[in-house]
Each structure stands twice: as C-alpha cells, then as structure tokens.
Ligand SMILES: *[C@@H]1O[C@H](CO)[C@@H](O)[C@H](O)[C@H]1NC(C)=O
Ligand SMILES: *[C@@H]1O[C@H](CO)[C@@H](O)[C@H](O)[C@H]1NC(C)=O
Ligand SMILES: *[C@@H]1O[C@H](CO)[C@@H](O)[C@H](O)[C@H]1NC(C)=O
Ligand SMILES: *[C@@H]1O[C@H](CO)[C@@H](O)[C@H](O)[C@H]1NC(C)=O
Ligand SMILES: *[C@@H]1O[C@H](CO)[C@@H](O)[C@H](O)[C@H]1NC(C)=O
Ligand SMILES: *[C@@H]1O[C@H](CO)[C@@H](O)[C@H](O)[C@H]1NC(C)=O
C-alpha cells in the first residue's frame with residue numbers, strides 16, 4: 001500500500017508538499033462562462049462542504065497531510081477522506097475542449113483541497129487490503145496460484161464492491177463501464193478492416209476494449225451472457241466466426257505491423273485470465289492455441305531470429321512500439337503459463353522482460369518527457385503500465401520496469417504540464433485512435449511511486465472510467481493535485497527542451513504558454529521541424545495552436561527523419577506549418593541542438609481553486625536556436641510572462657543571410673493594421689503588437705498552405721480550414737523582433753497593460769523587465 005509522500009519529482013527546493021507556500025491568496029473570483037464549453041451543460045457541482053464537512057474534518061484533515069493523523073488515528077483519517085470525497089463529488093467535463101478537461105469549481109475550500117496525500121489505513125471501507133501474494137524470490141515464471149493474475153487479483157475483486165459504495169469515482173466508473181459494455185454487447189462483432197499502414201490496430205484495440213468491459217461486468221454480475229459474448233468476439237478474431245478475419249495463415253493478426261499482433265494477444269490474454277473459471281476446457285484450449293499461433297509464437301521469432309523484420313522494434317528506445325509489443329506478449333504469456341505445454345509462454349517471458357527493461361523504459365527522457373510526442377505518450381505508458389502491473393500481480397515484482405530508468409516516475413509530471421487549460425501542447429503527430437490508450441497509467445504510477453498528485457489529477461479526467469482504473473485507483477487518496485503545484489516547469493533534456501508556464505491550474509480561462517526547442521531527429525519520425533514552436537491559451541481559447549497529424553497513409557509520411565525526407569514536404573510537418581521563425585522559406589536543419597536558459601519566481605498554487613497571481617510573479621525561457629537553421633548567423637528566441645502573468649512577450653534576435661518570416665497559426669479572426677493585430681475568438685479579443693518595430697516590420701496574414709515555390713509532396717496536403725497565419729515578413733538582415741500579446745481580460749483597462757522595456761535576451765533575468 002502507498003504511504004504518505006514526502007518526496008517530490010519536481011526537484012529539490014520545490015514548493016510542492018509544503019503546507020504553506022507563502023504565495024497563497026484567496027479571494028472570491030469572477031467566473032466567466034467557459035469558452036471551452038460550447039455544448040452541454042456541466043452537471044451540478046456538489047460543492048457543499050464549507051459548513052458541513054469543513055468544520056468536522058478541517059483540522060484533522062490538514063494534519064493527516066503530514067502523516068500525523070494517519071498514524072494517530074487511521075480510522076478517523078479514512079472516514080474524513082470518504083466524507084470529503086462524497087461531499088465534493090466529481091467535477092464536470094468541459095465538453096468542447098479537445099481533451100474534455102475537468103471544470104474545477106470556483107471555490108475556496110481548505111477542508112477538501114489539501115496537500116496530495118495517501119491516507120494509510122486498515123479500514124476496508126476506503127482502501128485496498130495488501131496482496132497476500134508476496135514471493136520472497138520473484139521470477140516472471142513463478143506465478144500466484146489463484147486467478148486472475150493480470151492487474152486485478154481475486155483479493156481486489158473481493159474488496160471492490162464495498163469500496164465502490166464509499167467512493168464517488170469508483171461508483172461512477174463502474175456505472176460507465178456497465179453502460180459501455182451494454183453498448184458493445186449489442187454491436188456486431190468487430191469487422192475486419194485493414195487500414196493501410198495502420199493495419200488492424202483499430203480492430204485489435206476495439207476487441208481489447210470490449211473484452212475488458214465484458215470480462216469486468218461478468219465478474220461483477222456472474223451473468224454468463226458476458227462470457228458468451230466475449231467468446232463470440234474471440235472466435236471472430238480467430239477467423240472462426242461467420243465472416244472472414246484476415247489471411248488464413250499465421251499472419252492473421254498482421255505481424256508486419258506488430259502492434260496489432262501484440263494488442264490482439266493482450267485481448268486474448270485478458271479474456272483467458274479474467275474469465276478463467278468459467279471457460280470450458282475446450283474454450284480454454286481454443287483461446288490458448290489461437291493466441292500462440294497468431295501471437296506468441298510470432299513474438300518469439302520477432303524477438304529472436306527475425307527474417308521478416310517483424311521485430312524491428314526490439315532494439316528501439318524511441319517510444320510506444322517496444323512498450324506495446326512487449327506488453328501485449330507479456331499479458332498473453334502470463335495468462336497461459338502453466339497451461340501451455342509448448343513452452344512458448346515461458347520462452348516469451350524470458351525475452352520480453354529484459355527487452356522492455358533495455359528499451360521501453362528509455363522512452364522517458366531524463367526530464368520525464370516522452371521521446372515521441374505528447375499524444376504518443378498515451379500509447380507507450382499504457383503498454384508499459386499494463387505490462388508492469390501484470391508482472392507485479394502475477395509474479396510479485398516489476399522486474400525493474402519502474403526502476404531501471406530512474407526518471408520514469410517523472411513522466412506523470414510531463415503529462416500534467418503538457419496540458420493547458422483546454423488542450424495539450426500537442427506538438428508532432430497525434431497517433432491513431434485511443435480506444436484503449438488512456439492517461440490512467442499515471443494512477444498506477446501514483447500508487448507505485450507514491451505520488452498522489454498524479455492520482456488526484458487523473459481521477460477527474462474524462463478517460464478515467466475503464467476497468468484498469470477500478471484497480472489502479474487508490475480510494476485512500478485525498479487532497480487536491482493543485483495544492484502546492486508549481487505553475488511552471490522547464491524540461492531540459494536535449495531531446496525535447498520545452499517550457500510550460502501558466503497563471504492557474506484550475507481556471508479554464510487562465511493563461512498558458514508553452515514553447516519548445518529540442519532535436520529535430522530521434523522521435524520515431526513523429527515530430528515536426530518545429531524548434532521555437534509555441535502554443536498560447538487565454539480567456540478559454542487557444543490563440544496559437546498546432547495543426548496536428550497529416551494523413552498517415554500519405555506516401556513517405558513516415559519514410560525517415562533525414563533532411564531530404566518527403567515527410568518534411570507536408571505542410572503540417574514543415575517548419576512553415578509551425579509557430580516559429582522561417583528563414584529563406586526553408587525547413588529547419590534536422591541536426592538541431594539548441595541550448596536553453598530559464599527562470600521563474602517559483603509560485604505554486606495553493607489549496608483554493610481561486611488563485612490570484614501575486615505581484616512580481618515572472619517566468620521566462622530562452623533558446624539559442626542557431627543550430628536549427630540554415631542561412632542564419634545567430635538566432636535566439638525567448639518567451640516571457642509579464643504583468644503578473646496577464647501578458648506575454650515573444651522576442652527573437654536573429655541575423656540571417658536570407659529572408660526572415662515570423663509565423664503563428666491561429667483559429668482566430670485576424671485584423672491587422674501596421675504593427676498591430678487584433679485577434680477575435682468567440683466574444684474574446686487579443687491584441688498583438690510589434691514593439692520597437694525594425695524598419696519594414698508589420699503584420700500581415702496568409703493562408704495555412706505551402707508556398708507555390710515549395711517542393712511538391714507526394715500527395716496533396718490536408719486542408720487547414722479556419723486557420724490563419726499571422727506573419728511578419730522581412731528581408732535578410734539583423735533584427736530584434738518583440739511581439740507583445742495582450743489578452744483582453746475583463747475588468748482590465750488599457751492602462752492596466754504594461755509595455756516592457758527593450759532588454760536583450762542575454763540580459764533577461766527575473767527582474768530585467770521591472
Ligand atoms: C456497478 O454498476 C452497475 C450498473 O450501474 C450496478 O448495477 C452495480 O450495482 C454497480 N456495482 C456496485 C458494486 O455498486
Ligand atoms: C462509455 O460511456 C460513457 C458514458 O455514457 C460515454 O461518454 C463514453 O463515450 C463511452 N465510451 C465508449 C468507448 O463507448
Ligand atoms: C459471483 O460468484 C462468486 C463466486 O461464487 C461470489 O463470490 C460472488 O459473490 C458472486 N457475485 C455476484 C455479484 O453475485
Ligand atoms: C479456431 O479454429 C481453429 C481451427 O479449428 C482452432 O484451432 C482454434 O482453436 C479456434 N479458435 C477459437 C478461439 O475458436
Ligand atoms: C537495431 O538493430 C539493427 C540490426 O541489428 C540495426 O541496424 C539498428 O541500427 C539498431 N537500431 C538501434 C536503434 O539501435
Ligand atoms: C483550432 O482549434 C482546434 C480545436 O480546438 C485545435 O485542435 C487546433 O489546435 C486549433 N488550431 C490552431 C491553429 O490554433
């Protein structure tokens with residue numbers, strides 16, 4: 001069981017976990033109508049704590065955050081956890097934000113919103129019992145004797161019904177899973193569909209999603225109709241249904257795109273294991289033989305002698321493939337070990353565990369970032385968490401998967417900081433459909449690394465409701481993730497240097513700016529040529545945004561990440577398609593190796609969701625991007641929050657021997673007038689101004705399409721409807737470009753905005769613009 005956390009992945013000196021940050025101000029806030037919600041009305045927010053619960057649990061709860069109450073009076077601490085959760089309820093979801101982020105209530109409630117904490121307790125009403133299976137010398141082939149083995153052992157199923165009664169999250173997720181399972185029940189079995197380069201990955205993930213839901217509902221009801229429906233799905237995917245499914249040789253599960261094979265193997269493994277007690281001996285042998293023929297035996301050849309190159313991912317450290325492939329094979333093998341008389345399952349476990357330790361775990365860089373992109377993080381961490389959680393429950397150890405890369409625990413922080421008030425800083429490719437990929441891996445990591453803030457963050461997200469969460473969530477978690485969460489974080493690993501800066505964690509109308517540098521190679525060909533790229537959220541809107549993936553089926557879209565790759569001829573992947581400087585209307589150098597500098601006054605949000613940025617609060621980040629360009633003698637870009645995080649300055653200092661173009665993509669309606677531009681989104685306005693404009697500098701707009709003079713990509717680009725490019729166009733020369741962004745916050749008059757002094761990037765400091 002998790003114990004109260006006192007360490008922080010945010011680094012030493014980090015204010016997270018201090019009881020009082022000194023920056024906390026609480027006052028009643030104006031709350032506008034969220035612009036992230038356009039459709040749907042949030043369900044009632046049950047914030048009624050104040051008098052009712054606050055008086056009762058307030059002081060006790062506060063001390064439980066330091067561990068005191070839990071050691072003195074575990075039952076009292078546990079019962080306060082339960083009452084606070086039930087009184088607060090679950091936050092509604094912003095249905096129009098791309099990632100349907102939660103809408104936090106605008107309230108000051110120190111009783112509920114305390115430091116993230118796991119309450120230790122022996123109280124079965126609010127926390128899991130400990131696992132009776134604790135082998136002294138764990139081995140991946142020495143498994144617990146009871147079923148299920150994968151993720152959800154019998155002792156957890158036994159405890160679950162009572163925990164559901166006492167936890168609004170578990171209650172709601174349980175109901176959602178039942179609803180989802182009922183919906184899938186009435187659908188026809190998954191139809192075979194080979195989708196170009198994406199293969200049958202959607203098929204495999206659909207089947208896995210259904211199997212998880214059906215098996216969950218069976219175990220919660222004992223109604224065998226769910227078992228029968230699961231078997232229909234498995235028979236169909238084995239090619240034994242009423243319609244064909246794939247080739248009639250051992251490539252049925254498309255091993256050439258091994259993710260498909262691995263996800264199908266995972267689905268069969270979960271079905272075999274969770275429904276073990278109800279399958280007939282014949283069904284068991286059918287599920288097992290199908291899984292060995294189309295999955296595990298191909299896994300053995302992929303990981304050993306591999307004439308077909310199906311296992312190209314076996315020495316790949318660049319992201320999700322190694323995690324998903326080893327994960328699926330591991331789930332399948334753990335499910336049948338002991339019943340399998342061919343030796344395949346034990347052979348697989350001898351291969352996948354060391355292979356994932358040498359590759360998958362390194363997809364997290366030294367600062368917690370995911371090697372590919374923020375969206376691919378979902379797939380990779382889901383694969384890693386499923387594999388690791390299954391090994392822990394089945395064999396009693398993570399076998400290094402959580403410890404080999406000591407930076408792994410920071411990846412939940414990567415996910416939290418890459419999210420703005422309405423959506424991700426979604427650089428690069430976005431990946432396939434997320435049918436079974438969620439962010440729930442961070443609930444598992446929260447428990448394993450004792451980082452309760454991850455658990456608190458994720459439990460309110462729209463993708464929290466699925467069978468894994470029912471077992472990864474610890475109902476003994478309490479507090480608010482934002483209590484003590486620093487507003488800024490800088491990610492410094494050379495692969496993806498990037499900055500995340502905000503004015504609040506809990507107001508969807510707040511300000512968020514994120515900018516990146518990093519290397520243009522080494523991201524599994526999922527990145528863009530985008531050093532200097534940024535996103536900007538304010539007033540409930542995204543003002544500067546990403547264009548996302550191109551069409552994955554476009555020829556040579558994934559060919560490689562060398563300078564001449566066709567990938568870099570597609571607008572959304574070109575430097576032209578990013579919010580950065582374009583030199584000579586040409587792509588950036590793929591061999592970029594920027595250096596960065598940054599600082600922050602270091603505020604953290606306090607207990608209240610109502611947060612006012614204190615006077616003097618500053619953060620900035622600068623990058624020397626010279627190596628990312630051709631025809632450039634020197635180029636640095638900086639981004640800075642001004643006026644207590646209400647305004648933003650982006651400053652470029654460049655000497656170029658070819659044309660220079662400042663570009664920003666926006667969904668806003670743009671009006672330009674010389675050195676000013678006015679951006680309109682819904683009823684909100686932002687003005688943008690070039691300060692100290694160099695001669696000839698003014699704003700204009702362009703369409704988000706390639707220049708006629710650009711090399712032609714193999715097939716036409718996807719259109720970018722509604723997107724305008726705000727541009728400053730200059731000939732070769734030496735320039736300082738200072739672009740000031742002023743979101744028109746309500747209640748702020750023009751004299752409340754500041755005009756910063758002109759300070760060279762090299763002289764930026766926390767006080768340089770006072
Ligand atoms: C889970 O949800 C289903 C459907 O809403 C409900 O019938 C069942 O009672 C719930 N289980 C528990 C333990 O509450
Ligand atoms: C599961 O049910 C919820 C609640 O009805 C719904 O919002 C969600 O889209 C469903 N998920 C899937 C994958 O069908
Ligand atoms: C299902 O069956 C198991 C084993 O017989 C039993 O322990 C459990 O209480 C039953 N669950 C329900 C919801 O009937
Ligand atoms: C499908 O049919 C084949 C051939 O009869 C059999 O070997 C296999 O076990 C069956 N699998 C399932 C899941 O029905
Ligand atoms: C993986 O191994 C292959 C063949 O041995 C080699 O060509 C390739 O460079 C290796 N890739 C990495 C990322 O080490
Ligand atoms: C436009 O809005 C969509 C939907 O919110 C978002 O995904 C996209 O990134 C935005 N585009 C730009 C250029 O801001």
Ligand SMILES: *[C@@H]1O[C@H](CO)[C@@H](O)[C@H](O)[C@H]1NC(C)=O
Nearest residue numbers: 556559560562564565566567
């Ligand atoms: C990279 O891909 C392009 C096509 O997009 C191809 O012409 C080139 O030969 C490839 N380079 C390498 C090193 O594979």
